[in-house]
Amino acid sequence: MSLATLQAPVNRNDSGIELVVKILAQRFGERFSSAAAVRQQHGHTTTWLPNQAPDGVVFAHSTEEVATVVGICAEHRVPIIPFGTGSSLEGHVNAPAGGISIDLSQMNSVIKVNAEDLDCVVQAGVTRKQLNEYLRDTGLFFPIDPGADASLGGMAATRASGTNAVRYGTMKDAVLALTAVMADGRVIHTGGRARKSAAGYDLTRLLVGSEGTLGIITEVTLRLHGIPEAVSGGVCPFPDLETACNAVIMTIQCGLPVARIEILDSHQIRASNAYSKLELAETPTLFLEFHGTENGVREQSEMFSEIARECGGGEFVWATRAEDRTRLWAARHDAYWAALGLRPGCKGVSTDVCVPISRLAECIGETYRDIEEHGLLAPLVGHVGDGNFHVLVLVDVDNPQEVAVTEAFIERLNWRAIEMGGTCTGEHGVGQGKMKYLAREHGAGLDVMAAIKTALDPDNILNPGKIVRID
Known part of the structure; x- marks a missing residue:
């Protein structure tokens, strides 16, 4: 063996x-x-x-x-x-x-911001919200947003992404250099602030996503971005998940530079309405955001409206007021806590997969049929612009039958994604929970x-x- x-x-x-x-x-x-x-x-x-x-x-x-x-x-x-x-x-x-x-x-200092070069150096304990608060007056921001106010060292270690990944990439794209402590206590510095290098093995990418198994990341050099001149966001309802996914696929294939495009199924919308005091139609819904110039975001919003109509969606209600967008995205980020209210007293088991965008509708459709066939209550949300979605199964962990059904469902979900050319985890990482899927995904790798x-x-x-x- x-x-x-x-x-x-x-x-x-x-x-x-x-x-x-x-x-x-x-x-x-x-x-x-x-x-x-x-x-x-x-x-x-x-x-x-x-x-x-x-x-x-x-x-x-x-x-x-x-x-x-x-x-x-x-x-x-x-x-x-x-x-x-x-x-x-x-x-x-x-x-x-x-x-x-x-x-x-407690290693939470922003060491240096190089505004002219659009990068910064932070200790590993700095959180993404802390960094963006620090950057507020510089005209720059750090775009990787996994929802939780995670530490940047932890985000690098797990190769995190989130709602903005469709435009700004994941932590593998954002990390320029690292300081890490290796297993024997040696301190190494990988990468640098230059935008490219051909000097030796890419140790930075090796440590990003290694989940603390190869070294302990203590400092991170990060790529920053200019705060866009204008931001437009909004929601668009769809009659079912398939039409919503088709709209996502067409949006990406048309090259529309969407910054965020998230899907929430009807269960999650119902939960978010109750938790975040929204009044959205309880039907599959896309949350979107566009970044750019005033004219650019207006044109992008209008183009998406046409795509949504062509795919059978409803009216795209969009807003440019920051407070309106903030309320919508706060509801999206609170999806986990909102979903727990659908079945009080039960545990929420969150899992994620990612597939090529062309297989997104098929994968979500099969997953949803699997959920219904086995009588699970499992709201579905996702960063669908890059083919990544999450299922939160609400399960009574004291009921062995429910636990067994949930475990079997999660296993089928992961095999399904891998068989479609995808991955068992788009952003949660492997840890302990996803280890058994790696042999099929990576083979001899x-x-x-x-x-x-x-x-x-x-x-x-x-x-x-x-x-x-x-x-």
């Missing part, structure tokens, strides 16, 4: 953990905690996966402190789990073999990932039990 397909559990090093906990408690004082509540918080993610808490939490303030912690843990072969804000969805911050969580949230992991982290201490299992 290859390294990439080993299913052995991650082994726990009790004696090493006990010693490291004592060393770190003495070294960091009040910035180290082994309190049960703090440990549970740092094993918690918004998922139904069991909470696997670390044995201690260090609140780091600098790259040098992270390197110190890693060096101590490496000496005693103790696992290390990086922690940003804990907004990940696939068990990324769980500690299956215990160990030490390094909380980077998964063995290469395992070889890289083994070469850079031979003792398997960096976020073990994620992406690939190494015995």
